[in-house]
Amino acid sequence: MNEFNSTISSPILSIENLCIAYEQGKLAVKEVTATVEKNSITAIMGPSGCGKTTLLRAINRMYDLYPNITTKGQIKLFNESIYDMSTIKLRRKIGMVFQRPNPFPTLSIYDNVLAGFKLNGIHLKRSERDEIVETSLHDVTLWNEVKDSLHKKGTFLSGGQQQRLCVARALAFKPDIILLDEPTSALDPVATSKIEDLLVNLKKQYTIILVTHNMTQAARISDNSMFMYLGELIEYEKTKTIFTNPKDSRTEGYLTGKFG
Amino acid sequence: MNSDKVLKSVLFTASLLILLISGGMVYSLFRGSMLSFHHFGWNFLISSHWDPTQGKEQYGALPFIAGTIFTSVLALIMAIPMAFSTSLFVAEYFHKTRLASVVNTLVDLLAGIPSIIYGLWGFYILRPFIVEIGLNPQGYGIFTSSLILAIMIIPYATSLSNTTIMMVPNELKEAAYSLGATRLEVIWNVILPNARSGIMASYILAFGRALGETMAVTMLIGNANIIPTSLFSTGNTMASVIANQFGEAGGLQLSALIEIGLLLFLITTIVNAIGKFIIKKIV
């Protein structure tokens, strides 16, 4: 894997020997080292409980909220350690989309897109707000569907639309990286393919790290893939390579459906 | 099955008891107030004249209505910072820790303390303290009673608030954190808007509780049949005037006191109904 890491031409995020423990002595993520390429879609896959979501959440320091979880090791964004910057700053550079769509139910669609600004107390002119909302919703191909109901609450939208709204919300700050935690597992196939097309489009401007329980999704849209098992990073390769020629027998076992 | 039918009628008949009691109460309150109402009409509500001397009896309930409302409103205002903070402490900041459950149990204990004990504590400990720090020479009055009332209603204000705050889905909070919000911002922008109705309902119910409180207030309010004019003036509430005068009242005075009881009944029922209605809408 160190070889693959060194082939990354424009690294944006480097994870070094990351260990995450939930309780004393129980490691959920063991010594993961990986470099993520800019403007790529990197998929993290593996069977349930392999640590992929745990790894993802460490990248935007969600564990600061849960004091019983300890992390060791280093994560650097553009060569700056994420532990050296404030979480406020970090989370503007790294956005997150969750497994189940979670637009804020008390806010309108318009306000949901701008939620990041509102929460951070940033005041924008009306024209700026309109611009951000329209651009973000266009970027997630939701604009035409909701442009006439921007001021309605987002909860009447379908699951797929809600999820796209959540992506738009995460995009508002134009982060460097977008983290997605199984974003389509709660959606139907049509909505899923819309999100997948969206992600392929977005990678021109953003770097995407995607945890997926569905290996065919990884095969469809990702450039690079990580396979994790029992907390370890078993294999990390270009997606094409990992699917056609996996080096580790465990990877092969997973990909051929022998387990997981 | 026959026994099933019998069972059904037994249960149904039992349920009638509730109707009987409540209907009977309303009826008796109205009937008992009739005498007073005939004498004073609607004036009863706006007159401050309360004179039990034989021969020229005059009764007006305004001072007591005012006293009840002032003390309860003031109590709610004083209780809110403490109740709100404790709710956030238990349901958000220290949620699921041992500290939080200890704090929660302690606050719940407040609800178990009988009213007369609050009154005694207020009389023997709080009142001298207030006199000592110079707020008021006697220590009786609206302020002292409201303060005791505030302490009494804190547990009522916190219990429902806690539940509502804990019901805000974790995912919403995480979404806000992932956008860079601080804890305060998550509380203000996510938890509060989503828990707002429940919190309001709990304060309304706490208010309803304060309205009907008798013993503690009776012992601290000074029992003056006047409309309170300042924070430290003495006064009387509907509940306390009944407690004080019912024992020796007869005839017209008794009817006047019953009419006050009716008023108290109506006000508390309406306030509680509003609170319960809000709760129903959330669930």
Next chain:
Amino acid sequence: MDLIYNNIKINAAGTLPDQSAKRKTKDHLFLTLVIFFSAITISLVLLIIGTLVMKGYHQINWAFFTQIAPDTFQAMMAKISGKVIPGGIANGITGSVYLVFLSSVIAIPFGLLIGIFLYENGNKRYAGFIRDITDVLQGIPSIVIGIIIYLWVVVHITHSYSILAGSVSLAIMMLPLIIRSTEESLKMVPDTLKEAAIALGTPYYKVILRVLIPTSFSGLITGILLAISRVLGETAPLMLTTLGNPVINWDVTKPVSAVPLLVWQFYNDPNMVDLIWSSTLFLMGFVLLLNLTSKWIASKQQN
């Protein structure tokens, strides 16, 4: 940091580093306030309970439980000579026990039946109506209930202040609590148990007696204990219905004393001050004990 959206440059410069610090400060400040006010609340609880314990414990002795309340002269003599006031609150304790026992006898059967009724009829209109009225009943100030029972029992039935009147008023206060907790406890019994019994051809009343009630027993007990602890400390309705009695009385149509009433009596008499603290400590200790016991039972049930 500038954001560029098409041709509009969103200028958030200057807000990033400074805002961070300001927001963090606000965040910490708020937490401090929350802890501060919570600490005040807790201190109040401890203060109140602590005062009672400290002031009351030395007057508690064997006589406290077995002798009736002293009259004011005896108390005054004791106070002057600095001795412990003679007598105790036996008349109050027996009165309270009698009252609560009688009101439980009245309230528990009806409370259970109505609770079962509500459980059986779930969300039907009439049941919903009864449930709402029960809630109303629960919110009625205790003094208003005192007025009602005065009119119903004291005036019309016993023609005097009486134990019966006191018990009925306490029973009405216990009723909504028992009804609601019965319904909630029954709802927690898994449907599969009920269905299994019915599938065996058991008549429904037996299902209730043999399956539903035993399974939800601790919940029912909790509700009853809580209701009892609630009425043990009630003073206002008793002032209007049983008034008090200097001697122990077992006649249901005559007045009786109760611990809260005695406390009120002592409060109104400056010689009895010391006795107040011990009686209050006893009352509160008992009430809190019941309270905590029922909560403990409830939490055992959850596990």
